[in-house]
């Protein structure tokens with residue numbers, strides 16, 4: 001018997017969840033540990049309990065709904081995503097994955113289906129990086145390091161203050177590690193956040209790997225001088241180096257690294273006034289590749305480009321690494337479980353890498369992991385206009401359910 005999710009119940013939950021932190025534009029504002037985020041998490045646990053599921057919150061504040069297996073020593077198949085959002089996010093990113101995971105547990109429970117593994121739907125803490133980024137999943141995977149907590153994305157001060165306010169500790173974060181021997185795998189449903197599935201007309205994306213991402217702070221140093229009295233040929237204008245670098249990044253990537261992406265997402269120019277030639281300019285650079293060696297080469301090429309542009313404008317330059325997340329490859333067994341679940345539903349699939357980082361990146365390092373993507377209309381994400389047709393959401397939920405059952409059965413074969 002092929003199980004199906006309850007589309008109406010899933011939709012009602014989706015609409016309810018979207019009210020937590022709802023913005024006038026139709027998106028959600030649910031940054032980590034905001035009131036709206038905490039309320040959404042509390043609602044998630046209540047909804048799980050109302051469905052007769054067990055619940056758990058670990059020392060990294062990961063929130064879980066659990067459907068235990070009766071089999072002794074049963075391992076756990078994790079399903080999940082995140083309920084936090086970027087400052088002004090959409091209603092689907094993360095939320096859909098958590099709700100579909102919960103719905104899988106309810107569908108299995110309602111059908112009285114005995115599985116040889118425990119199913120656990122997890123809402124991971126701080127995926128979007130208000131504080132650290134994929135904090136809960138990295139903690140659960142045992143990949144969190146004290147160094148990552150020393151220089152977190154949101155700043156050390158904010159992290160310390162928020163942990164204290166929430167009754168959490170750094171020791172607790174590090175102790176949230178789960179023994180891989182207790183896990184049967186990890187499966188995550190997510191909206192694609194890009195236009196590939198829609199363009200291809202495919203129903204379901206099966207993720208082959210999750211992109212590696214590196215970020216750098218690139219600083220150009222010249223000389224701040226009077227904008228009226230310094231001749232054009234006597235300047236060391238740091239803004240020119242930064243501007244040339246922004247265009248240079250695009251040229252280097254499109255010419256030499258097809259399939260990769262790189263972005264200068266922020267520029268800061270000092271002192272920042274009408275009448276002073278800029279003495280300093282710093283650029284925030286993000287570059288990504290699905291292949292580790294290629295990511296290394298891309299990093300080197302962009303660093304060389306920064307040095308070349310600096311030289312041509314007679315500037316000094318510094319290139320400092322901020323973060324590097326290695327690319328990961330998903331498990332072929334998980335991929336084929338997703339493909340056969342989709343085929344059983346008559347859905348078309350497409351194998352593709354994920355250009356966005358996800359909680360699955362950390363989990364893939366310790367347990368067989370995979371991801372199911374559903375189409376994002378016009379590829380819009382991290383914006384109130386984020387939208388996925390409801391039929392696609394339900395298709396994804398049913399693929400998640402079918403794949404989870406197959407993986408659960410395979411776990412004891």
Ligand SMILES: [Zn+2]
Nearest residue numbers: 093094127190
């Ligand atoms: Zn997400």
